[in-house]
Amino acid sequence: MEPKTKINAEDGRQELMITRDFDLSLELLFKAHVEPELVAQWMGTNVLKLDTRKHGSYQFATADPKGNKHRFNGVIHQFIPNEKITRTFEMEGTPFEAQLEFLEFQKLSEDTSRLNMHIVYRSTSQRDQMLKMGMRQGMNMAHNRLEEAAGKLK
Amino acid sequence: MNLRRDVFQAISDPTRRAILLLVASQSMTAGAIASNFDSARPTVSKHLQILTECELLTQEQTGREIYYHLNPGKIKEIADFIEPFRKLWDLRFNQLEAVMQKYKTKK
Numbered sequence: 078m079e080p081k082t083k084i085n086a087e088d089g090r091q092e093l094m095i096t097r098d099f100d101l102s103l104e105l106l107f108k109a110h111v112e113p114e115l116v117a118q119w120m121g122t123n124v125l126k127l128d129t130r131k132h133g134s135y136q137f138a139t140a141d142p143k144g145n146k147h148r149f150n151g152v153i154h155q156f157i158p159n160e161k162i163t164r165t166f167e168m169e170g171t172p173f174e175a176q177l178e179f180l181e182f183q184k185l186s187e188d189t190s191r192l193n194m195h196i197v198y199r200s201t202s203q204r205d206q207m208l209k210m211g212m213r214q215g216m217n218m219a220h221n222r223l224e225e226a227a228g229k230l231k
Numbered sequence: 232m233n234l235r236r237d238v239f240q241a242i243s244d245p246t247r248r249a250i251l252l253l254v255a256s257q258s259m260t261a262g263a264i265a266s267n268f269d270s271a272r273p274t275v276s277k278h279l280q281i282l283t284e285c286e287l288l289t290q291e292q293t294g295r296e297i298y299y300h301l302n303p304g305k306i307k308e309i310a311d312f313i314e315p316f317r318k319l320w321d322l323r324f325n326q327l328e329a330v331m332q333k334y335k336t337k338k
Contacts, residue, residue: 080317080321083317089244097320097321100332101328108331109327109330115330115331118330119329119330119331120323
């Protein structure tokens, strides 16, 4: 089976592309990025602020399994409902500089849609470091999900 | 200048990627590798040194010649490198789909 989420990260480039098809209408997919409660649910984060409009901004806070708190924030540069969000993303208190994200929402059919996420980093090495960090985060997250699922089985 | 060598730095250079492709088909000496490039011999030697330092190539002494081999284990490491990042987003998006399916039926 072809993986649902695809990543295209070419060697020596400071950008990457994430593509995912959803069994959701375009409107639902877009709403998942706009409603603070919904964002909190699927991102597994506390949404401190989410002002989805041009020149709006957002701030999220999460705690990792060790109880360390992390904050993320960004500014929204372009906001076209059911079509496009251009925003920055920054992890507070890390050496990573802000990254630029272009989210494009596409209708495939009445109840399927596609998200293209183009992320541009400050440099090639920052992109690669971010990929490596994703590796560790991914492990933690998969682990948490497993524990959650196991907890429900009890 | 003593740069920290890592595989991603090593493969960011097009000449080094060409060397890896060349050696993938058969083990070769530095001289044989260099004859495939217009670059000066010391330049090619430098590339070979970097590729060896980060373990993409291994050296084997045969008589008076040193042959360079590809290290498939290390190559696989690169291919696997993006996979956890992809999985992270896949999990997130699966979650998004589940949350929104539930939201849809609630309405």
